[in-house]
Amino acid sequence: MTLDIRGLSKFYGTYQALKEIDLSVGENEFVCLLGPSGCGKTTLLRVVAGLESFEAGEMMLGGRDLATIGARDRGFGIVFQSYSLFPQMTAAQNIGYGLKLRKRPQAEISARVEELLALVRLEEFAHRLPWQLSGGQQQRVAIARALAVEPALLLLDEPLSALDARVRAGLRSEIRQMQKRLGIPTIMVTHDQEEALTMADKVVCMSAGRIEQIGSPADIYTRPATRFVADFVGSSTLLSEARAAGFGILPPRGQSGQLFALRPEDVLVQPDAAGAGRVRSITFLGNVSRIEIDWQGEVILAETHRLPGFAEGAPVSISLQPGAGVWVAP
Structure with missing residues (x-):
């Protein structure tokens, strides 16, 4: 099923x-809503989940108008930043809770439950409390609980932000592989650009309640459309x-007033003594040395994978890789 959102306010x-x-989310697609705090990404997720109302626009899932379907009847799996596990229930009981309600x-x-414990590699922890x-x-248990009811759509609200860096890196790979195997369309909210770039099929970059750009991770990074995207995603x-023009670069004909973004x-x-x-x-x-010039x-930013052969204060010359940079809207 495809989720189609049009003119939502x-x-x-x-x-x-x-x-x-x-915004459209296709079958089997992993979409990341990326942006700073307050940009509207969590609000959008909550509206999709049915936890918030909306005043204009429409949301359709497989031909069904979600405005007429309550949150409990949408059949979505939701995983929040706080794991929200029932403290008195074991891992297995938490996972099976939604099925018990049904x-x-x-x-x-x-x-x-046994199948999902194996999927998230927690078979040996089935009888442990949170x-x-x-x-x-705990986050694996929360994800397994969301998957237990075979959701039509999986919604993840910054599910990894409370974890340390090493665990977060490992778990995001596991979540992505799990989602690929199960083929469940997924929307994940994150402010972490590395998460978005490594996990998503499609990145939705948001700012101040609006979508700045939608594209593949490669598109968002290499071809940012606006100043905000060029600034927020990477450096x-x-x-x-x-x-x-000092580098011999001119904007496309008829497109003046833009900025040139250099990675x-x-x-x-x-x-270069005369640089x-x-x-x-x-x-x-x-793995890299970052240089400000x-x-x-x-102030020009540069990076090299080798230790630079000069020190702070040294005079240098600058050139660009062939095809470097892109013109963006200011």
Whole structure:
């Protein structure tokens, strides 16, 4: 089934939290709503879930008008940032709770719980209470509980933000592989661009209640459409037309007033006693070194996978990789 959202608007009094949202989520598709706090991504997820109303637009799922269907009857699986497990229930009991509410036969519940425990690799922890599980294990239980009822749509609200970096990296790979195997269309809210770029089929970049850009992770990173997207996703140097002309780059004919966005990996830096740039700082990040360069009144970001052969304060020259950069709306 495909989820189609058209012209969706949401108000809190006079404040417009969502502004004419248009979005489609296809079968088996993993979509990430990406943006800073307050951009409307969680509000959009809650509206889709039926936990919030909306004032304009429409939401259709497989031909069904979701405006006429309550949250309990939509058949969606929801996983929140807080795991929201029942503390008095074991992992197995938490997973089977939704099936029990639906009065499924006990044999069916037991078989489904066993299947899901294997899916999330928690067979040995079936009889443990939530406080006896790690954060990552609790989140696996929460995901298994959402999957138990075979949801038409899986909704994830920053499910990994409370976990430490190593556990988060491992679990996001597991969630993605699980979603691929099950083929459940999924919407995940995140403010973590690495999560969005590594997990999503489609990234929806949001700002101030509106969608700035929709595209594949590669599209969002390599071809940002607006200044916001270029700034928020990864790091960019944004140059005016006059500054871009210093690299011999001109905007497309008839498209003036735009900015030229440069990714740091596209900037080549060489020590040069007569160079127009001067190294402001060098930050060692392990796999890369990030370099800030003062150049004609601008600060240019560059990255190299090798240790640079110069120090802070050194004069340098700058050139660009072939095809580097993209023009974006200001």
